[in-house]
Amino acid sequence: MRPESPFVFFDVRTSDTEGSKRFFTELLGWHANDTLLTTGGVPWGGLTPLAPDDDRAPQWLPYAPVSDVDAAAAKAVELGGTLVRERTELPFGSLVVVTDPGGAALVLFQALEKP
Numbered sequence: 001m002r003p004e005s006p007f008v009f010f011d012v013r014t015s016d017t018e019g020s021k022r023f024f025t026e027l028l029g030w031h032a033n034d035t036l037l038t039t040g041g042v043p044w045g046g047l048t049p050l051a052p053d054d055d056r057a058p059q060w061l062p063y064a065p066v067s068d069v070d071a072a073a074a075k076a077v078e079l080g081g082t083l084v085r086e087r088t089e090l091p092f093g094s095l096v097v098v099t100d101p102g103g104a105a106l107v108l109f110q111a112l113e114k115p
Contacts, residue, residue, distance in 0.1 A: 008109060009063035010045040012037070013056070017049045020058075061097075061105055069094045069110035076100075076108065 014020040021032040031038045037045035050058065066072040069087060076098040077083055084105065085097035093111040100106065 006064060007062040008065045008111075009107075010037075011048045011061040011063075011107070012045060012058075013048045013050055013061055014058045015050050016058075017047050021047060059105065061107055063095070063107040063109040066108045066110055069096055069108050072096075072108045072110075073098060076106075 012020055012024075024030045024037065025032050031041075032047060035047055036043045037047065048061075050056065073083055073087070073096040080101040081098045083096060083098055085095075087094055087096050093109055095107050095109045097105060097107050
């Protein structure tokens with residue numbers, strides 16, 4: 001039995017969105033539209049094109065849930081990480097992007113509280 005995933009979403013940041021979409025749908029049977037990866041109709045990942053002037057390598061970017069995105073970002077920096085993207089507000093929550101001391105990126109995500 002595999003443990004529950006510690007991640008709530010994944011982005012595939014790619015220089016070839018169409019190629020990535022075809023690759024993952026044909027290799028693994030996932031479904032993809034222009035921006036979302038789904039399995040069984042449930043969205044769990046995004047397809048994000050890298051800007052032409054973005055010199056970063058294509059990568060998977062996991063989203064880890066946190067209860068306080070600002071506190072988690074401060075703790076990441078305290079532990080030797082780097083804040084890559086300041087707090088961003090989305091319709092369904094807030095996020096920051098950090099890297100660990102070795103440079104691996106991670107999205108810290110705080111979902112909106114449901115009423």
